[in-house]
Amino acid sequence: EAGVTQSPTHLIKTRGQQATLRCSPISGHTSVYWYQQALGLGLQFLLWYDEGEERNRGNFPPRFSGRQFPNYSSELNVNALELEDSALYLCASSLVLGADGVDQPQHFGDGTRLSIL
Amino acid sequence: AQTVTQSQPEMSVQEAETVTLSCTYDTSESNYYLFWYKQPPSRQMILVIRQEAYKQQNATENRFSVNFQKAAKSFSLKISDSQLGDTAMYFCAFMKYRDDKIIFGKGTRLHILP
Numbered sequence: 001e002a003g004v005t006q007s008p009t010h011l012i013k014t015r016g017q018q019a020t021l022r023c024s025p026i027s028g029h030t031s032v033y034w035y036q037q038a039l040g041l042g043l044q045f046l047l048w049y050d051e052g053e054e055r056n057r058g059n060f061p062p063r064f065s066g067r068q069f070p071n072y073s074s075e076l077n078v079n080a081l082e083l084e085d086s087a088l089y090l091c092a093s094s095l096v097l098g099a100d101g102v103d104q105p106q107h108f109g110d111g112t113r114l115s116i117l
Numbered sequence: 118a119q120t121v122t123q124s125q126p127e128m129s130v131q132e133a134e135t136v137t138l139s140c141t142y143d144t145s146e147s148n149y150y151l152f153w154y155k156q157p158p159s160r161q162m163i164l165v166i167r168q169e170a171y172k173q174q175n176a177t178e179n180r181f182s183v184n185f186q187k188a189a190k191s192f193s194l195k196i197s198d199s200q201l202g203d204t205a206m207y208f209c210a211f212m213k214y215r216d217d218k219i220i221f222g223k224g225t226r227l228h229i230l231p
Contacts, residue, residue, distance in 0.1 A: 003161075033217065043208065045218035056217050090162060105152070106219060108162035 002027065004109035006091050012115045013081050021076040021112045025093030031055075032074040033094070033106055034066065038087035046089075049074050078114070086116045119144045121211050123222035130199055131230050137184075138194045138225050140209030146170075148214035151185065153194045154221075157205040165207070168192065170214075196227075204229045 005024045013019050025032050034046040045058040049068035057064075063079040072093075078085055092106035120143045130136040142151070153165040168176045168185050175183050180200075184193045196203055209222040 031217070033219075035219075035221075042223045043219075043221040045220070048217040050217075058218065088160065092162070105164050105167060107164070108154075110159065110161045 004091055004093050004107055006089075006109040006112050008112060009110070010113045010115070012117060014117050015081055015083060017081050019078045019081060019085075019114055021078075021089050021091075021114070023074045023076070023091030023093075023109060025072050025074070025091075026107055029093035029095055029107075030072055031094050032068055032072065033092040034074070034076050035090045035092065036060070036087045037090060037111070038084070041087075043090070047076065081116050083116050086114060088113050119146070119149075119211050119213070119220050121209050121220055121222035123207075123209050123225050125225045126223070127226045127228070129228040129230055132199060132201060134199055135195060135197050136199055136227065138196075138207050138209075138227065140192045140194070140222060142190050142192065142209070142211050144190070144211065144213075146213050150212045150214070151183075151192045152208075152210040152212070152219065153181070153183070153192075154208040154210055155203075155205045156208065156224075157202075162208070166194065199229045201229050201231060203227065 007022045031050040035043050037043045048056040052068050066076040068074045088111045090111045092108045094106045095104040122141045149170045151168045155163045155165045166178045180197045182195045206224045208224045211220045
């Protein structure tokens with residue numbers, strides 16, 4: 001079974017540009033989560049998509065946005081890039097609820113390292 | 118709001134030793150999950166172990182076990198017979214029941230020395 005895949009591995013941008021990060025969930029998973037892992041700030045929840053809808057977002061400005069496609073893959077878009085957006089962006093996927101009604105664990109990809117020059 | 122605190126930023130132990138990583142959390146919820154994730158230098162976050170708060174029995178996964186003290190809001194990870202491949206950043210994490218986002222601690226960088 002293929003895991004969560006993210007692309008690109010590394011992305012270099014300059015201030016003010018836009019970045020697009022992509023994530024393919026594990027086959028059968030309908031939920032996709034985005035996290036930001038910035039130096040000194042730890043991992044912070046960014047966005048949750050399920051069945052094509054944004055279900056929840058963390059404490060991030062609106063220039064962080066995304067979408068989920070019918071095949072459940074997802075894009076994270078960051079507009080008007082700022083230096084502090086430099087971070088590792090991790091995508092995770094899960095089934096929202098398993099057949100036994102228990103919350104399912106999130107499985108993570110390798111991340112996209114976004115560097116802002 | 119929930120918080121997760123890992124008081125040990127970095128630890129080093131000799132191979133084959135046992136090591137315990139500490140984690141405390143704060144929540145007013147009664148139903149929740151606790152996790153330990155491992156992030157090796159390869160970057161991928163790997164779920165090591167999961168504990169449901171309603172279960173009194175401590176979770177175990179091979180060489181990994183937890184000491185879950187619900188009243189004290191403590192959730193430590195014990196790694197027995199540590200191996201070089203255990204070298205990684207370890208994150209303690211919390212998720213409310215039926216919620217979506219995981220709240221992570223700042224992490225403990227663990228070095229297993231040969």
